[in-house]
Amino acid sequence: MKKQAGWLIYNREDALKNKGYIDWMLDEASKLDLDLHFHFREDLRIGHRFNKLYVEHEMQPISLPDFAIVRTIDPFFTKQLEQLGIACFNSAFVSEIANDKAKTHQYLSSLGIPMADTVYCNGRPSANDMELPFIAKETSGRGGKQVFLIEHADDLAQLNDGNWIVQKPGLFGRDIRVFVVGNKVKAAVLRESASSFKANYTLGGSASLYELTASELALVERVMRSFDFGMVGIDFIFAEDGSLMLNEIEDVVGSRTLSALSDMNIVWEYLTFIKESISSS
Structure with missing residues (x-):
C-alpha cells in the first residue's frame, strides 16, 4: 500500500527556532508510516497559469502530497493548497480566523461565546476607545507579544500603527491554555505570573496542569x-467572578509547556489524527 505523503511547512526564521520540534514530528511520522517531507515556505511558489493553480518548489514542478501540516501563518497560501486538493492542518479558515484577534472575537461573539468587552480599532487605539485602564492587542500578535496594559493616555505612544483591538481587563496574571487535537481536548494548562499581567510561560510565567470543570469543558466544546481543528491551543482568561472568557486561539501552537508538565506525546496524537482523517476522506 502506498504511504500517505505529506509536507511539513515552516518559514526559515521559525524553523531555526523549532528544529527540535521539526525533528520530533518527522521522527513520529516515520513511526506511523507517513511519508512526511519538510519544506521552507519561501521555497514554495504558488500561482496560476493557463487558468490552473499550481505550486512549485524552488521554481520547479513538484509532486503534490496528500496532506500538508502548515506551521506558518499564511491563510492565502493554505487556501491555494486546499484548492489543489491537499488536506491542510490547520485549514485556511482556521488560519484566517485564529491569527486575527479581531476576526476571532467577531466570529465567536456571534455564537454567544463569553469574551471581554472589545473595541475593534481602526488602526492604532486612542484614549477615547475605552475607559482606562484597558488592554491593547495588535490583531496579528502571538505569544503574548504586542499586548500592552494601557493605564494612561501617554502609554499609547509605545504602540505601532498596525491593527489593534482594546479590551476591558479580566483578572491579571492567570490564564488557561487548552490543547485540542481534532474534536478532542487533550490537556489544559494553568499559566500564572506574579510579576506581569501576561501569564505566558515563554515570558517567564509558571504553569501547572489544570482539570477543567464540566461547565468549562462545555465552553471549550x-x-x-x-471549527474543524487540526491542533490548536484555545486560551481563556478569568472574569472577575472566576468564570472563563475566550482570549484567543493559537493556530501554530507550541507544546513546550505541556511537554514540561506531562509525558503526553502531543505530536504523536496530532499525526495519528491526521492519518485517520486522510484515510477516511
Whole structure:
C-alpha cells in the first residue's frame, strides 16, 4: 500500500527556532508510516497559469502530497493548497480566523461565546476607545507579544500603527491554555505570573496542569464545534467572578509547556489524527 505523503511547512526564521520540534514530528511520522517531507515556505511558489493553480518548489514542478501540516501563518497560501486538493492542518479558515484577534472575537461573539468587552480599532487605539485602564492587542500578535496594559493616555505612544483591538481587563496574571487535537481536548494548562499581567510561560510565567470543570469543558466544546481543528491551543482568561472568557486561539501552537508538565506525546496524537482523517476522506 502506498504511504500517505505529506509536507511539513515552516518559514526559515521559525524553523531555526523549532528544529527540535521539526525533528520530533518527522521522527513520529516515520513511526506511523507517513511519508512526511519538510519544506521552507519561501521555497514554495504558488500561482496560476493557463487558468490552473499550481505550486512549485524552488521554481520547479513538484509532486503534490496528500496532506500538508502548515506551521506558518499564511491563510492565502493554505487556501491555494486546499484548492489543489491537499488536506491542510490547520485549514485556511482556521488560519484566517485564529491569527486575527479581531476576526476571532467577531466570529465567536456571534455564537454567544463569553469574551471581554472589545473595541475593534481602526488602526492604532486612542484614549477615547475605552475607559482606562484597558488592554491593547495588535490583531496579528502571538505569544503574548504586542499586548500592552494601557493605564494612561501617554502609554499609547509605545504602540505601532498596525491593527489593534482594546479590551476591558479580566483578572491579571492567570490564564488557561487548552490543547485540542481534532474534536478532542487533550490537556489544559494553568499559566500564572506574579510579576506581569501576561501569564505566558515563554515570558517567564509558571504553569501547572489544570482539570477543567464540566461547565468549562462545555465552553471549550462550544468553541470546538465552530471549527474543524487540526491542533490548536484555545486560551481563556478569568472574569472577575472566576468564570472563563475566550482570549484567543493559537493556530501554530507550541507544546513546550505541556511537554514540561506531562509525558503526553502531543505530536504523536496530532499525526495519528491526521492519518485517520486522510484515510477516511
